[in-house]
Amino acid sequence: GDSVTQMEGPVTLSEEAFLTINCTYTATGYPSLFWYVQYPGEGLQLLLKATKADDKGSNKGFEATYRKETTSFHLEKGSVQVSDSAVYFCALSGGSTLGRLYFGRGTQLTVWP
Amino acid sequence: DTAVSQTPKYLVTQMGNDKSIKCEQNLGHDTMYWYKQDSKKFLKIMFSYNNKELIINETVPNRFSPKSPDKAHLNLHINSLELGDSAVYFCASSQDQASGRAWGTDTQYFGPGTRLTVL
Numbered sequence: 001g002d003s004v005t006q007m008e009g010p011v012t013l014s015e016e017a018f019l020t021i022n023c024t025y026t027a028t029g030y031p032s033l034f035w036y037v038q039y040p041g042e043g044l045q046l047l048l049k050a051t052k053a054d055d056k057g058s059n060k061g062f063e064a065t066y067r068k069e070t071t072s073f074h075l076e077k078g079s080v081q082v083s084d085s086a087v088y089f090c091a092l093s094g095g096s097t098l099g100r101l102y103f104g105r106g107t108q109l110t111v112w113p
Numbered sequence: 114d115t116a117v118s119q120t121p122k123y124l125v126t127q128m129g130n131d132k133s134i135k136c137e138q139n140l141g142h143d144t145m146y147w148y149k150q151d152s153k154k155f156l157k158i159m160f161s162y163n164n165k166e167l168i169i170n171e172t173v174p175n176r177f178s179p180k181s182p183d184k185a186h187l188n189l190h191i192n193s194l195e196l197g198d199s200a201v202y203f204c205a206s207s208q209d210q211a212s213g214r215a216w217g218t219d220t221q222y223f224g225p226g227t228r229l230t231v232l
Contacts (some may be wrong), residue, residue: 034220038154043203043225087154093221099144099169101205101221103156 002027006090006104013080013111021075021107023064023090031092033057033066033073034101038087047075047088080111116140117224119204125230126194133190134227136204143208144168145187146221147179150201162187194231201226 007022025033035047035057048057053068062077073090090104117138126132138145146169147159161169162181176192187204204224 032220036223044156044205044223046220046222049220089156099161099163100146100158101148101156106154106156 002031002092002102004090004092004102004104006088007107008105009087010108010110013109015082015111015113016079017111019075019077019080019084019109021088021090021109023073023075023104025071025073025090025092027071027092027102029094031094033064034091034093035062035064035073035075036089036091036103038089038106040086044089080109082111082113085109085111117204117206117222119202119224119227121227122225123228123230125232127232128194128196130194131190131192132194132229133188134202134204134229136187136189136224138185138204138206138222138224140206140208140222142206142222143184144206144219145181145184146205146207147187147189148203148205148223150203150226152200156203160187160189191229194229196231199229199231201228203227 003026005024032051034049036044037047038044048059050057050066056065064073064075087106087108089106091101093101120135144163146161150156159173160179165181178190181187203226205221207219207221
């Protein structure tokens, strides 16, 4: 079945450091890929998405490229801020089973000033 | 103005009680979902409704019963609450057929969550 594996946290960085959170997936068909972010005490917000191979999603300085050959969708940001501290979830939908998001286990990011 | 709203935000109750969580979306979407987030932050789908019709019903105890009175609302009723039901429950919605995309492929937008604590 469909599944998402993402890098275990927690990840702790200093402000302005480079961020990578790895995400790989297993799916049949042509899934869409997403990164969601959950700030402390809040719900999930869509950060970015890509719907087909080689698409790059970007938002708020974050980027991720849909790589079908490596089944990956790694999240990157060139210079993190304290306000980026949150839990990041990689997810896919539209693979073998429609209508549901399969989530990775989440990666806690803490950025220190 | 909130796109997907849930009430209540916090719910503390005793084991054995019956409780409901309400969800409303004002995005005009035709599909709504319930997800459960456990204490380790893992998220898993519970139910999905498309145009008031139950589409997805995961392996969830039948103490959980979703109800969709109309396309904009999806409520979750839980009977005989157990300690293991303690979690954060998220409602979500997506546009799907209304946007012309195949059902189940459009972006899902989440509510703020309801933290349920069973004592």
